[in-house]
Amino acid sequence: MLEKEKIEEILSGYKKFKIATICSHSSLQIFKGAREEGIKTIGIVQKGKQELYESFPYGTPDEFIEVDNYSQIPDKELVDKNAIIIPHGSFVEYTGPKFDDLEVPIYGNRQSAMWERSRTKMFEWMAHAGIKRPKILEPDQIDGPALVKFPGAKGGRGYTIVNGTKEFEERIGDRECMIQEFIIGVRAYPHYFFSPFTKVGYKTKHGKIELLGVDTRVESSADEIARAVSIGLKPKLAFTVIGNQAMVLRESLLYNYMEIGKKVSDASFDLFGGIYGPYCVETIINEDLEIYSFEISARIVAGTNIYPDGSPYSTYYYKEPMSTGRRIARELKIAHKKKKLNEIIY
Numbered sequence: 001m002l003e004k005e006k007i008e009e010i011l012s013g014y015k016k017f018k019i020a021t022i023c024s025h026s027s028l029q030i031f032k033g034a035r036e037e038g039i040k041t042i043g044i045v046q047k048g049k050q051e052l053y054e055s056f057p058y059g060t061p062d063e064f065i066e067v068d069n070y071s072q073i074p075d076k077e078l079v080d081k082n083a084i085i086i087p088h089g090s091f092v093e094y095t096g097p098k099f100d101d102l103e104v105p106i107y108g109n110r111q112s113a114m115w116e117r118s119r120t121k122m123f124e125w126m127a128h129a130g131i132k133r134p135k136i137l138e139p140d141q142i143d144g145p146a147l148v149k150f151p152g153a154k155g156g157r158g159y160t161i162v163n164g165t166k167e168f169e170e171r172i173g174d175r176e177c178m179i180q181e182f183i184i185g186v187r188a189y190p191h192y193f194f195s196p197f198t199k200v201g202y203k204t205k206h207g208k209i210e211l212l213g214v215d216t217r218v219e220s221s222a223d224e225i226a227r228a229v230s231i232g233l234k235p236k237l238a239f240t241v242i243g244n245q246a247m248v249l250r251e252s253l254l255y256n257y258m259e260i261g262k263k264v265s266d267a268s269f270d271l272f273g274g275i276y277g278p279y280c281v282e283t284i285i286n287e288d289l290e291i292y293s294f295e296i297s298a299r300i301v302a303g304t305n306i307y308p309d310g311s312p313y314s315t316y317y318y319k320e321p322m323s324t325g326r327r328i329a330r331e332l333k334i335a336h337k338k339k340k341l342n343e344i345i346y
């Protein structure tokens with residue numbers, strides 16, 4: 001992993017800064033938010049996609065850098081343009097392990113990528129945080145529906161359900177995977193934002209967190225499967241993410257969710273120097289109102305795209321429409337003014 005000193009050295013050469021990201025995932029929101037805060041933007045775009053982005057006047061970046069392939073991030077050109085990268089889900093996905101060594105300042109702590117990439121490490125992080133999670137099972141412990149997750153499967157693709165040890169041995173065998181108890185309930189994805197500077201928000205050990213929104217995902221076939229079942233079909237349950245829907249939690253759950261956000265934040269400081277800015281904890285709430293956390297995303301999640309003009313939560317922190325994209329731009333502006341960009345960038 002690239003040394004932090006190297007990034008500090010690059011940053012010390014920046015007078016003004018621009019916000020850059022790959023045109024995908026939540027980039028329209030990131031560019032719009034930066035524009036609202038008066039910060040110039042750069043879109044790294046694949047050949048053929050520029051016209052699409054230009055067709056959204058408030059979501060388009062101020063300038064484009066065209067690439068053949070998203071695995072090649074033009075780091076020198078970005079540094080010449082004084083860019084700070086906002087990593088979103090697709091950014092991390094497309095760059096892969098190269099992410100760790102990118103010679104461009106990245107908002108947040110790039111060490112978090114390592115903790116996210118491995119499901120075992122992520123569960124270690126959640127265990128350290130002391131939050132409830134689905135049980136991880138050994139093959140001989142399966143005695144009811146269990147979800148088998150393979151490494152690197154993004155968007156839930158390729159996951160499968162087994163009902164017992166015998167079925168596991170027949171269908172999965174020795175393949176590398178993680179087996180989780182299958183939790184039945186409603187999924188909720190809270191969008192947190194950590195800041196070491198802000199005065200508003202829920203107190204954590206190292207700063208404060210705001211809850212900027214909540215969404216739930218729409219997954220195919222899982223979320224529409226009742227139709228198929230009602231006509232007598234028995235399709236396989238699958239979890240391919242198709243989109244996101246707005247969600248507001250019953251208010252009595254808010255305390256629990258702020259505590260989950262706080263514990264995950266505090267644990268990230270104990271383990272690897274903290275996460276900065278947006279993150280999400282993927283949860284399922286069962287009928288007894290128990291909340292199970294099964295994944296952490298240490299960056300802006302696509303569910304925030306529902307709220308480009310603020311959410312039913314951001315309205316209690318800000319008078320102006322505050323999306324996660326805009327909140328990121330504002331945080332960088334504040335840090336720049338305080339001469340503390342180093343603290344939140346690596």
Ligand SMILES: Nc1ncnc2c1ncn2[C@@H]1O[C@H](COP(=O)(O)OP(=O)(O)OP(=O)(O)O)[C@@H](O)[C@H]1O
Nearest residue numbers: 134147153154155156157180181182183239294295
């Ligand atoms: N323990 C569980 N019990 C029940 N359903 C689960 C469980 N874990 C995951 N799921 C379902 O499977 C989906 C995908 O799971 P997960 O988030 O682990 O996949 P992923 O490939 O890491 O996806 P992404 O990185 O896009 O979030 C979830 O959105 C949820 O619907």
Ligand SMILES: [Mg+2]
Nearest residue numbers: 155156282295
């Ligand atoms: Mg997930």
